[in-house]
Amino acid sequence: MASFVIEGGHKLHGEIHPQGAKNEVLQILCATLLTSEEVTVTNIPDILDVNNLIQLLRDMGVKVSKTGIDSYTFKADTVDLNYLESDEFLKKCSSLRGSVMLVGPLVARFGRALISKPGGDKIGRRRLDTHFIGIQKLGACFNYDEERSVFSICAKHLKGTYMLLDEASVTGTANIVMASVLAKGKTTIYNAACEPYLQQLCRMLNSMGAKISGIASNLLTIEGVESLHGCTHRVLPDMIEVGSFIGMAAMTGSELTIKNVSHENLGIIPESFRRLGIRVEQRGDDLFIPEQEHYQIESFIDGSIMTIADAPWPGLTPDLLSVVLVVATQAKGSVLIHQKMFESRLFFVDKLIDMGAQIILCDPHRAVVIGHDRNFQLRAGNMTSPDIRAGIALLIAAMSADGTSRIHNIEQIDRGYQNIDQRLNALGARITRI
Ligand SMILES: CC(=O)N[C@H]1[C@@H](OP(=O)(O)OP(=O)(O)OC[C@H]2O[C@@H](n3ccc(=O)[nH]c3=O)[C@H](O)[C@@H]2O)O[C@H](CO)[C@@H](O)[C@@H]1O
Ligand SMILES: C=C(OP(=O)(O)O)C(=O)O
Structure with a gap:
């Protein structure tokens, strides 16, 4: 089982090309x-x-x-x-x-x-x-x-x-x-x-x-x-990778351009991140995520707490909810993450809670995240990646954390993200594969 050692707290900068889906x-x-x-x-x-x-x-x-x-x-x-x-x-x-x-x-x-x-x-x-x-x-x-x-x-x-x-x-x-x-x-x-x-x-x-x-x-x-x-x-660009990069840029307070995303095939993904207050600008077929110190979760029109839930297409893909959840931990405000389609995809939040995130796991399908608005930086952690998308969410958490984290079982991440350590290191991340 291979691992990543991640030195947190480094901002990313530059352009990244999503892989094929x-x-x-x-x-x-x-x-x-x-x-x-x-x-x-x-x-x-x-x-x-x-x-x-x-x-x-x-x-x-x-x-x-x-x-x-x-x-x-x-x-x-x-x-x-x-x-x-x-x-x-x-x-x-x-x-x-x-x-x-x-x-x-x-x-x-x-x-x-x-x-x-x-x-x-x-x-x-x-x-x-x-x-x-x-x-x-x-x-x-x-x-x-x-x-x-x-x-x-x-x-x-x-x-x-x-x-x-x-x-x-x-x-x-x-x-x-x-x-x-x-x-x-x-x-x-x-x-x-x-x-x-x-x-x-x-x-x-x-x-x-x-x-x-x-x-x-x-x-x-x-x-x-x-x-x-x-x-x-x-093959189209991987929309889940595109969403993962949007979340990664926001959580690490980085400016990032995601190239050639095939915007017309992203559906509701950019809008779902915008609901967390993240600025996502479409520039031709690229997405530009400006450096943002703070992002504030929207409320529904009637003032009630935002819910982000998955649904079959054209709803939000369940494969991005773990990323949305981790990004919310540093937002201003609260959000209910409702994973309707899978039964055991939210249990990884325990690891985020260990790192200092404020999350209440209500039941296997629902978690309430109360964002820190960067008043508290997540602590580095030692964790194991349970599945591909929890894996990338934990990597995002570790990249934003104070100190050096370890993620084991990164074969789960390698299942779906091409040379992720090298591609992110080229943008300023500090990830070592051991
Ligand atoms: C290799 C591959 O392509 N894997 C994807 C594929 O898996 P896969 O095709 O296996 O997933 P399915 O679409 O069959 O089902 C996913 C889950 O959603 C539930 N469900 C599905 C349809 C529905 O209308 N209502 C409902 O509740 C199913 O019971 C199941 O728990 O689609 C999933 C749903 O987008 C993604 O998470 C997987 O990444
Ligand atoms: C759940 C996923 O993959 P798989 O269906 O291959 O397990 C995924 O890509 O998020």
Whole structure:
């Protein structure tokens, strides 16, 4: 387990470029299985989760070439379906949430898929019902081997149908879309998730010859086609990284320009930070965060205490609530952070409380933060990163703290943030990897 040693209290200054979006690229990589032709993908981040999924595709027989610093080609003309049975494949899937999206393309193209219970962050129950009910509705049969924690799915033919999803699951919608593009006839998915990740997936599939309409809405219609061809796809900037940098700039009192953010795809993210009183200026497609000694949390129009809550897109993504929470610890005023979508994503606040933050954890979903308005600097801490976004929130806290902190288990941060120590050190941070 690697660690970061962070000397707190240094301001950042300069420009930072967000990496490609982790959660988009995981979908895009799985979609390369839908054609035997070559697919080129650019702006792929060099992060653990993505590299692990690329390796998994290689192990399955996909021909993968790295053609540039962030670009790859994939050719899935031969796929070793027997490899899916191996303990090695199942073990690798179980440590990677994104691997669950191999099911849709495998069933659509080869009529068969095997997958172990996928990994990812331990942030509460993460059920897969939406995925499997959807794929079953398309005509696949489905078995769960409880002893091995393995799902097996098979289908001679998939047939389009109407379905109303029980929840707008991001990876669930991606899986069902990828299964239905090659199904016979028309599939209609209502209550579909519509994050930019999914919009990008649908655009990519259309450029491969799929017929998907309703992109960016929660009602997708997919006319099945016989086969798909190759394409070139560019991944969007990572909106969660953009939000993390906004929070980091505010909390450390730094002036920062976040370059080429694809503003139109950030949704409500900039506005959510503005509600904490943080100035976020749009300059072309960049975001400029001026140095701010103080930022004051807004109240609602009726004067009641601000609540910031997550919701499926176009609501605020749950992946940024940990960052919003940590930034609020130095704001002026109070805010209720309501994590509605996950059950165990707020427990990391204990570590912030140890550092001197004023937080009341009301229950597993709600925390009230009473900001210090910089009258008290957080104390350095010694902590372990429980999940990717708590990890970045703790890093932000440590960068603003008085003294030297340690964060262990930084593999959780590396899962989703490319060379984060080097990129932040180039802006003035003091982070050492040990
Ligand atoms: C690899 C990947 O892309 N992971 C993302 C994906 O995970 P993933 O696709 O696994 O998450 P889901 O969208 O399926 O569900 C996330 C959580 O929200 C709950 N839920 C979901 C939809 C809904 O309408 N109501 C509701 O309460 C679910 O029960 C679950 O607890 O989407 C999550 C939600 O944005 C993000 O946190 C993850 O970073
Ligand atoms: C929860 C996340 O990732 P995963 O779904 O891969 O666990 C995340 O990116 O914040």
